[in-house]
Amino acid sequence: MDLNEAFHIISEEEVQEINSALEEGDLCKATERLHESLNEIDNAPLNIAVTGESGSGKSSFVNAIRGMDDEEEGSAKTGVVETTTESKPYVHPHYNNVTIWDLPGIGSPNFNSSAYLNLVQFSRYDFFIIMSSERFRYNDMQLAKEIQSMGKKFYFVRSKVDADLHASLRRRTKTFHEENILKEIRDNCINNLHDGGIRDPHVFLLSCLDIDKYDFNQMQEILEQELPSHKRHVFMLCLPNISLPILEKKREALRKEIWKWALLSCAVATVPIPGLSVVCDVAILVKEMVKYQKAFGLDQCSLQKLANKFGKDVSELTSVIKSPLVLTEINKELVTTLLTRGPTGILMTVEYAASNIPVIGTMAAGSISFITTYWMLYRFLKDIAEDAVRVVKMALGSPV
Structure with a gap:
């Protein structure tokens, strides 16, 4: 993957710093700089x-x-x-x-x-x-x-x-x-x-x-x-969530970010410290999933405002939400549970075991961490974006 092409919203200087650190084999430095760059994107004034x-x-x-x-x-x-x-x-x-x-x-x-x-x-x-x-x-x-x-x-x-x-x-x-x-x-x-x-x-x-x-x-x-x-x-x-085109643009903007957070997760997993990757994955997933809730206006406060604006009862809007996670408080405990159950839990167990094997094991752990983080964010984004569309249609009085 060409980092210069992929990081289209990260400056050339930052891309060069990340590339240099990777070429020198300094994964800690590359990971730290990548994390800083992604946070700067979210917090740009x-x-x-x-x-x-x-x-x-x-x-x-x-x-x-x-x-x-x-x-x-x-x-x-x-x-x-x-x-x-x-x-x-x-x-x-x-x-x-x-x-x-x-x-x-x-x-x-x-x-x-x-x-x-x-x-x-x-x-x-x-x-x-x-x-x-x-x-x-x-x-x-x-x-x-x-x-x-x-x-x-x-x-x-x-x-x-x-x-x-x-x-x-x-x-x-x-x-x-x-x-x-x-x-x-x-x-x-x-x-x-x-x-x-x-x-x-x-x-x-x-x-x-x-x-x-x-x-x-x-x-x-x-x-x-x-x-x-x-x-x-x-x-x-x-932007306020008042039209279907805005919701689709938000979904696309957030989708383009997923692989970058998955790459960060991968980079952390290759650092030979058992357990570090799990802590990082939980932090990434909590941060991004909360951001998705906020961006699509599916937190309780935003739903109430939308209901008031269009003269609806908030229960009418929440009745069309299908994903059980969308209206749930996203926290470390919830995400840890999601990571440790079903197919994801099996992957995390394999990743933890692989992280204890020098070189080859840490590379395998990095790949597993990338897949796990990418899939969970992709799936949650898909579900919450679809629920947001149904909620806005209900508010506008359109067929859901």
């Missing part, structure tokens, strides 16, 4: 700036993107008047390395884009969301140009499109067509930005009250494509 004029829905967007409602403890304060006078960080409830920043409004007649970016500490953000509930104005465009000149990405969000659709329906009862109205709004925004000197703008139509509708899937796809690979991984995992 992601800072998203949300800005726009007063009343554009910035705070509601901050809450929606974090999977929270406006009245929930820890949510961004919302209101009909400007409630943000300074940059306020809101940490994602499940990912401490992800922060959504609610920036001050930019509606002042004396707005200066350069001074504004200095005020909000421009350099700490990975990208900017510029919001408007109507047409994008001069200040929005000036800010976008300043951001672009400084080498950062920005995206326009036209919010509150649900209100526009409702108003249009009342005015055009007989001729109303939702897709046509949305196209009119989008074209108007794009043409307006073109007139202001913004070329090829990304414009997404959203409703923070129904974040799963309209352009949310398109927005997450564009952001995923344009973020650096390690940030892309974090961004995908922290």
Whole structure:
């Protein structure tokens, strides 16, 4: 296996360190560096700036993107008047390395884009969301140009499109067509930005009250494509579980990681210390299985939020979950039991015996550890992803 190709979200420098350690036969050093690199991927900081004029829905967007409602403890304060006078960080409830920043409004007649970016500490953000509930104005465009000149990405969000659709329906009862109205709004925004000197703008139509509708899937796809690979991984995992495409992307992102953790397990198993591999395998499996629960929103707190959002009883959602492990607390005791029973238990026994045989035995132990870790993570991911799809379909009222 070519490590340079496989570790596409690990830096070249880190890959070289791991390769060098392996070539020198220093398995301990290679294992340690591999473990550090994988943890750095999961914990890569992601800072998203949300800005726009007063009343554009910035705070509601901050809450929606974090999977929270406006009245929930820890949510961004919302209101009909400007409630943000300074940059306020809101940490994602499940990912401490992800922060959504609610920036001050930019509606002042004396707005200066350069001074504004200095005020909000421009350099700490990975990208900017510029919001408007109507047409994008001069200040929005000036800010976008300043951001672009400084080498950062920005995206326009036209919010509150649900209100526009409702108003249009009342005015055009007989001729109303939702897709046509949305196209009119989008074209108007794009043409307006073109007139202001913004070329090829990304414009997404959203409703923070129904974040799963309209352009949310398109927005997450564009952001995923344009973020650096390690940030892309974090961004995908922290998205709210509100659509089937998001669930599938999460499954694919996590699936690509499995072999790396299995390789780490293999590397540890080749270290000639009996019992070390089992301890490592348990730690890896607990960490990753808990991460899967969190990523797919199948912990009890997330299920309750989903039920509340769609007006369901949480028992309706849990009734379609088939895997007995999905709703179970994942801990060391549970994983140790899983490792020591059935075919997996036989493999672990063979691995332990092999680890006591110099050279050839430790190589065999490494192979067994790789297979065991890979299979258990692959199977659990498959089961929990399928259960997540059934839960979201139930929430949306689709056939399960």
